[in-house]
Amino acid sequence: QSVLTQPPSASGTPGQRVTISCSGSSSNIGSNYVYWYQQLPGAAPKLLIYNNNQRPSGVPDRFSGSKSGTSASLAISGLRSEDEADYYCAAWDGSMSGYVFGTGTKVTVL
Amino acid sequence: EVLLVESGGGLVKPGGSLRLSCAASGFRFTTYSMNWVRQAPGKGLEWVSSISSSSDYIYYADSVKGRFTISRDSAKNSLFLQMNSLRAEDTAVYYCARSSAGELPSVVDYWGQGTLVTVSS
Numbered sequence: 001q002s003v004l005t006q007p008p009s010a011s012g013t014p015g016q017r018v019t020i021s022c023s024g025s026s027s028n029i030g031s032n033y034v035y036w037y038q039q040l041p042g043a044a045p046k047l048l049i050y051n052n053n054q055r056p057s058g059v060p061d062r063f064s065g066s067k068s069g070t071s072a073s074l075a076i077s078g079l080r081s082e083d084e085a086d087y088y089c090a091a092w093d094g095s096m097s098g099y100v101f102g103t104g105t106k107v108t109v110l
Numbered sequence: 111e112v113l114l115v116e117s118g119g120g121l122v123k124p125g126g127s128l129r130l131s132c133a134a135s136g137f138r139f140t141t142y143s144m145n146w147v148r149q150a151p152g153k154g155l156e157w158v159s160s161i162s163s164s165s166d167y168i169y170y171a172d173s174v175k176g177r178f179t180i181s182r183d184s185a186k187n188s189l190f191l192q193m194n195s196l197r198a199e200d201t202a203v204y205y206c207a208r209s210s211a212g213e214l215p216s217v218v219d220y221w222g223q224g225t226l227v228t229v230s231s
Contacts, residue, residue: 035217037155044205044224045147045155050217088155092215098169099145099157099218 003028004089004102011108012079020105022072022089028100032092034072036065039086048087049074081109112136112220114206119225126196126229132189132206132222139187143209145218146180146191148202148227158204159191163212174200196229203227 005023012018024030036049047056049065052072064075072091076083089102118130130146146158159180160169168180179192189206203224209216 044221047219098171101155104154
């Protein structure tokens with residue numbers, strides 16, 4: 001059962017900027033780091049953003065993350081066809097003593 | 111290179127048991143927390159359980175508490191998930207995933223390819 005809320009879908013044409021929101025509460029996003037994962041079709045999730053806005057080595061700077069209060073967002077600029085995937089936000093929830101994931105957003109490149 | 115390889119998935123009847131294993135390599139296993147995350151067919155990601163590097167701290171999702179047990183064996187560089195009293199709603203791909211530090215919480219940074227568990231009569 002997902003605790004973090006994301007829009008089910010987002011889309012854009014190549015080169016456009018797409019933003020995905022993630023809404024939580026004071027026990028998760030409001031008091032802990034936010035992470036973002038990309039899951040390509042048929043593949044395992046891959047870490048895209050950690051600690052709200054940090055990119056692991058190898059992740060293009062087209063991907064950026066931000067957090068404000070109990071919400072976070074992922075932005076993809078210069079959209080490319082290979083960005084078509086499902087994207088999930090995640091955070092530790094202190095009340096549940098466990099990780100919570102977002103509902104997931106499917107990004108389509110038109 | 112960090113490598114996580116799950117095994118032990120398969121078809122099991124409701125009420126049955128299954129033990130998943132995850133062989134870790136490419137990093138110092140004893141210094142990282144580990145996790146299990148699952149994904150039901152066509153659905154999103156669901157955290158299942160986490161264990162700290164020393165096994166001192168263990169956490170479970172409410173949906174599996176009392177039925178699943180996470181453990182690790184440093185000598186074998188392996189993570190395990192003992193699943194009992196399985197239900198149809200436990201059907202999912204189970205991913206083994208590493209956290210970036212020994213303590214929890216820390217970002218889940220590497221994932222295995224997953225093993226499919228199907229609970230059906």
